[in-house]
Amino acid sequence: MASQPNILLIMADQHRGDAIGADPHCPTDSEGYPFVHTPELDNLVERGALFSRAYVPAPICVPARQSLWSGQTPATTGATNWYGHPWEFEHTLAGELTDAGYQTHLVGKTHSHPRGNHVGFERMGPTHVGASLRDDGYAEWLRDRSGGAYDKHTGGLESNTWTARPSHVPEHEHPTTWTTTKALEFLDERDEDRPFFLTVSYQRPHPPFDPPRAFWEMYADRDLPTPVVGEWVDDAFGDEIPTYPPTDAWIADLSPHEIDRARAAYYGLVTQIDFQVTRLFEAMWREFGVLDDTLVVYTSDHGEMLGDHHLWRKGFPFEGSARVPLLMQFPDGCDYPTERVIDRPVGLEDVMPTLLDVAGVDVPASVEGRSLLSLVEDPHADWRPYYHGELGPSWTPEDATQYLVDDEYKYAWNPHTGDEFLFDVAEDRREKTNLAVSSDNEDLLAAYRSKLARHLEGREEGFSDGETLRTVGLDAWDGMETP
Numbered sequence: 136m137a138s139q140p141n142i143l144l145i146m147a148d149q150h151r152g153d154a155i156g157a158d159p160h161c162p163t164d165s166e167g168y169p170f171v172h173t174p175e176l177d178n179l180v181e182r183g184a185l186f187s188r189a190y191v192p193a194p195i196c197v198p199a200r201q202s203l204w205s206g207q208t209p210a211t212t213g214a215t216n217w218y219g220h221p222w223e224f225e226h227t228l229a230g231e232l233t234d235a236g237y238q239t240h241l242v243g244k245t246h247s248h249p250r251g252n253h254v255g256f257e258r259m260g261p262t263h264v265g266a267s268l269r270d271d272g273y274a275e276w277l278r279d280r281s282g283g284a285y286d287k288h289t290g291g292l293e294s295n296t297w298t299a300r301p302s303h304v305p306e307h308e309h310p311t312t313w314t315t316t317k318a319l320e321f322l323d324e325r326d327e328d329r330p331f332f333l334t335v336s337y338q339r340p341h342p343p344f345d346p347p348r349a350f351w352e353m354y355a356d357r358d359l360p361t362p363v364v365g366e367w368v369d370d371a372f373g374d375e376i377p378t379y380p381p382t383d384a385w386i387a388d389l390s391p392h393e394i395d396r397a398r399a400a401y402y403g404l405v406t407q408i409d410f411q412v413t414r415l416f417e418a419m420w421r422e423f424g425v426l427d428d429t430l431v432v433y434t435s436d437h438g439e440m441l442g443d444h445h446l447w448r449k450g451f452p453f454e455g456s457a458r459v460p461l462l463m464q465f466p467d468g469c470d471y472p473t474e475r476v477i478d479r480p481v482g483l484e485d486v487m488p489t490l491l492d493v494a495g496v497d498v499p500a501s502v503e504g505r506s507l508l509s510l511v512e513d514p515h516a517d518w519r520p521y522y523h524g525e526l527g528p529s530w531t532p533e534d535a536t537q538y539l540v541d542d543e544y545k546y547a548w549n550p551h552t553g554d555e556f557l558f559d560v561a562e563d564r565r566e567k568t569n570l571a572v573s574s575d576n577e578d579l580l581a582a583y584r585s586k587l588a589r590h591l592e593g594r595e596e597g598f599s600d601g602e603t604l605r606t607v608g609l610d611a612w613d614g615m616e617t618p
Contacts, residue, residue: 151438206502230255243336292343346403
């Protein structure tokens with residue numbers, strides 16, 4: 136392996152952890168085969184590893200991406216919710232690689248603030264003439280390409296909605312295809328005297344749920360897996376379920392037909408990404424000759440509830456929202472074990488130190504994540520005792536959360552309402568039973584309360600005195616902006 140391998144980081148937006156064929160908890164069809172068709176992504180494990188319990192430090196776009204780029208937790212970045220303050224980090228993943236001699240480039244979605252903040256990258260898209268500098272440039276490109284005849288919303292779908300239909304634009308104009316095209320343009324124009332760090336950041340499967348028709352048809356007529364609805368849902372959220380839900384409702388008891396359409400579209404978008412990854416890999420291998428010299432990592436900023444527990448979108452501590460895919464494929468000549476499926480709780484802040492480790496670049500002291508390579512070498516190696524995630528109120532005060540997840544249990548606590556959840560995720564990965572409501576589990580519940588209280592000691596919001604959890608008012612998140 137070269138001393139500095141190329142690095143390809145593929146980011147999806149809102150890709151839940153079980154919506155990938157290689158995941159041990161992917162839904163299966165009647166014959167036991169994975170329901171979600173992602174053969175290219177699955178194949179990464181052949182020469183690498185799958186982290187089947189990868190969680191996000193905050194299950195919503197902006198704070199999760201800040202943690203990814205900085206290697207820090209939301210408490211350190213100051214982004215414990217949808218905050219609009221500038222992204223100012225002393226060290227970033229892209230910045231460290233740029234300083235180490237890498238050519239660093241991002242195509243697709245960034246969500247950085249202010250618009251145009253490069254977060255250490257030398258270049259970000261767009262590359263087409265006349266585009267304004269925004270998250271990705273796709274909206275401007277589509278408008279210019281159509282001569283103003285249509286735009287990304289002409290089909291009647293908006294972001295953060297559960298409605299679904301095949302895309303109103305041809306497949307070659309879809310944002311997933313466009314993002315891959317921009318990645319190939321970079322590979323064609325890159326400086327071949329330097330290793331590259333390329334981030335390909337897809338906008339999907341984040342809503343709108345609008346796959347090209349070919350991918351819609353892959354799932355539309357199938358017997359789709361039904362959402363799980365835990366026995367605790369009515370007590371926790373029953374009063375929030377609207378009689379006539381708007382299309383952007385965060386909670387809705389929809390008809391089976393509406394749920395099937397949303398799920399068919401979502402899985403179709405995931406499979407479309409897989410096909411575009413195939414397109415990217417083929418060009419990297421046949422045309423550019425760099426695939427074998429490249430570390431590949433695939434992940435997402437958060438998941439999608441997709442109707443589980445009547446919930447939609449993200450922002451929750453539950454598996455559909457807080458767990459994401461995390462796969463890596465090592466370059467040729469790398470001595471790390473392969474075909475690893477690692478079932479230890481890890482998180483997005485671990486991506487930065489891992490990539491720097493592979494590149495042979497020193498990890499800054501500001502980074503709080505840990506290199507995942509120790510778990511690749513030994514899945515039973517010493518690791519953090521639990522993973523912590525959090526989020527302030529997003530859609531409603533009822534969805535504020537602080538959560539811990541370890542090898543056996545997940546404990547989630549709402550620091551505004553005091554609501555608690557305790558799931559045996561080793562046996563009940565779909566979180567059907569909330570153990571926190573039974574007096575039989577009081578000792579176990581008390582142990583996890585104490586763990587979280589110790590973890591939150593000293594937080595300025597006043598969540599804990601170090602021994603006891605304390606609920607807070609909404610003013611604890613002053614400055615919060617809702618998405």
